[in-house]
Amino acid sequence: MKIRLRPTALTRALFFMITDTLIFFSAFYLAFLLRFNFHIPPNYLETFYALVWYLIAIKITVFFLFKIYFITWRYFVLSDMQKILYALLISEVIFILIERLYYTGPFPRSAIPIDFLLSAFLIGALRFSKRMLKNFKGERLNPTIIIGANQKAMQTISGAMQGQIDYFPVAIVDDDASMVGAYFHNKKVHPCKKLPELIQKYEISSAIITKEYTPDSLDRLFERLKKYGVKEIKLSRLLSNKEENLRNVAIEDLLARRPKDLDSKAIDRLIEGKVVMITGAGGSIGSEIARQCARSGAKRLILLDHSEYNLYQIVEEITFCDTVALMQSVVDRKLLEKTFRKYRPDIVIHAAAYKHVPLCEENIEGAVLNNIIGTKNCIDLAIKYAVDKFVLISTDKAVRPTNVMGATKRICELYAQNVESRNTLITAVRFGNVLGSSGSVIPKFKRIIA
Template identity: 45%
Template sequence: MIRPSPFKRTLFFMFFDAILSLGTLFLAYNLRFNFDIEKQYLENFFLVFSILLFLKITAITYFKIYRVSWRFVSLYEAKKLFYAHIFAYGLFVLIFYAFPEAFSPFPRSVLIIDLFLSVFFIGILRMAKRLIVEGRSNINLTKTLLIGVSPFAQTLFKEQNDFYISAIVDDSEMVVDSYFSNMQVNKFEDIEMLVQRDGIKSVIIAKALDQDILKSLYLRLHALNIYDIKIVTLEQKEKRLKKITVEDLLARHPQDLDLETIATFIKEKSILITGAGGSIGSEIARQCKKFGASSLTLVDNSEYNLYQIGEQIENAELKLVSITDKDRLDMVFKEIMPQIVIHAAAYKHVPICEDNQEMAVFNNVLGSKNVIDVSIENGVKKVVVISTDKAVRPTNVMGATKRVTELYANNVDAKETEIVSVRFGNVLGSSGSVIPKFKQQIEEGGPITVTHPDITRYFMLIPEACQLVLQAAAIAKGGELFILDMGEPIKIVDLAKQMVRLYGKEDEVGITFTGLRPGEKLYEELLIDESEKKTQYSSIFIAQPTPYEIGQLNEEIDNLVYG
């Protein structure tokens, strides 16, 4: 669809505003004199017209009415048009009384008549253009159901889109049966009827919905063979539409995120993040930037990952360092003198760690020990160690290395440094997780490979998990092992089925079971046998750390790494 440029649209309306203004003024004279105008009153007609036209165009421009797309004309724009006319005609009255001889004779009642005629016809011009052009263009647009009355929904009517909103529904009784942008708002119960009546092919969800409602809504739309479903997302502080994903359906949004506590913890602090180029580390870096860290030092052993996160965060110090290189790490700490260290660096993929056990131990155990030791030696105020549910009764090398790291973090002589571990499960959409893998398999035509029909995992969105990590760190006193509430575990096969439904390919993509991989658990746990304690936040718990004699632990780590 060809869209007129703002300049062409402005010229179009200025031209027709001028023609209409000429017509309304002449009609106002005729109405005033009952269509029998005395010649003397027309002598200064064009003077009056010229001044009024200049004032009207100036006022309409000032009120930014020429910037409004003809696809959107509402009561708000009508009010602005009326105010612009009041402004213009008010100025004309001032000019008239300043120079009365120039306009004499002039019947002042003509102004009042012309004011209302001009508002009416100039307003009708805009409405008519919208109706004519939209009526022509909507034939080829996708009929769309709008779910949710919201300020963002209002903007959808203003913009030129490749869809046409043919019906609106909302779950709030406060707005049902009212009118929104000249369309009646229907009940949620009417969705099936509206889809069948209007031949709706796509849906836009323009307001935040409870997770259970969103899932139920998705299933209802799927039953109606509607797969084009979009929701609102916040990107760089601007709301946009995006296609609904499995992350949106599975996401758990913690009810007690304390952003003020996180901000107090982060603001004006010098923060160093290891593994800053990874899924967790990079998101923590973005969160720290958002919450006002005075400086950010991003450490990673991958040049590419470091470059990627560096492009997103201005003025961050980028340090290409392996955590296994203690001397180099110590140099960085002495240069930066961080107040807070967030340790997110680790080899995390279970099969790779199983096939490369020595390197997994070297990186995850020795590297973590290096980070903790260097932090203590350089007087870091607080160290936050990212752990995993795989550390609970580990059956694989990766989980075992993380459990050793937990034990060291909770038992080392920390001196003045507060050290805390935070344990949580899988995050949705992280690199190497099942969701990107399933997406690729679906796009390639399948089949989706799942290791076991009963395998389950915990899931949480990356931003929410990272915010909870920072929140736990903010309330830590040192020595705690925090556990994030991950909700109920999800069957991986159910996740796979849900993703296939999202793509609308139930008849094309199958699921194949490949058997558990070496070291892979059927289900994960977040607790071993530690007694669980509640914090002031329902999403964060404290597990009593396991005491371990640090001398013996150091000896066992040396044997593990160098033996």
């Protein structure tokens, strides 16, 4: 079994303190060699050994104060190199002051700028080495900004440090003044007004939003991030097992109203252990209903659709439930009756319909045949074979219809309301413009914008 040890902040700091000590020693010695043309006089060699440990101690201390030892190796960026240059410069100034005040022996001051340049080069080369190796291997660097200083931010950063997600947080922003200046896993919390400055400084390409926002506020934040050049924006939610789950910002997140959660217990009681037939099971609505029924413990799913490809797609996806795939049209009453007779469904959810308004306007006979006659066939057979519940999927366009599609669905509703249903409970539900469904205006808008 292969065991992979993950670095911690402590082990990372210790590693760099040890390697930096070797680099500082080597750079100072090489500076003396270059200063004296590779022949260091004995009295200056004594100076070297007398002062090198003071210089190393000063540099290590200043590096620690600049939090350079808490920078993750694999995501070292140019702004981090700038911090190193400042730290080295301050270290050299402090060293010169101490040397002038307290050391009386000979000292080649021209070795100081040489030491500065060598230390900067060697330290930078070490820090950049892993990033260059990652780029050589084709791995993608993804500097990320966290929006929201909270528990989810802590979990996100922790997951990134452990390699669980392909994002590396470099900064946190929050509009809560009490959180500004705090540190989360050595990442400082900045005010939101510094967002454009941080994005430019760290070359940020991704953002993870861990804070809850209203749809309007989220919309404004989304547009703001896109304006600053952030290409990938994720929403974070904390799961029950404390693992972090990231997803893209969806259209429903930007709506002026919040989606309503389903009553899963009531649905489970309705579906569990039942044989459920879904017509139009390969469509956008029908396929999602099929997924929900499978999760709710349906005994068997009878998935009916006239599209071979759509039916294949949903059957391949639902592998944890007994499914029967039937390539049928609801217009073919004889074939449909054989299905009712053979499988005896307890519940029928009728989602099969032509729903594209312009196409229905151009194909009136086909719309009438499929929507009205197909629905009548399903309702009649459900009553004949004593189906417990029949659900008709309708549309908001059935309200005072002004087009062929809406008119056909209104007729279906009227038939469902007035037919002699015997022991079958017939209900209808009107759907609006379903986000992300085929034919929905949202994907069309996305394609136009893209």
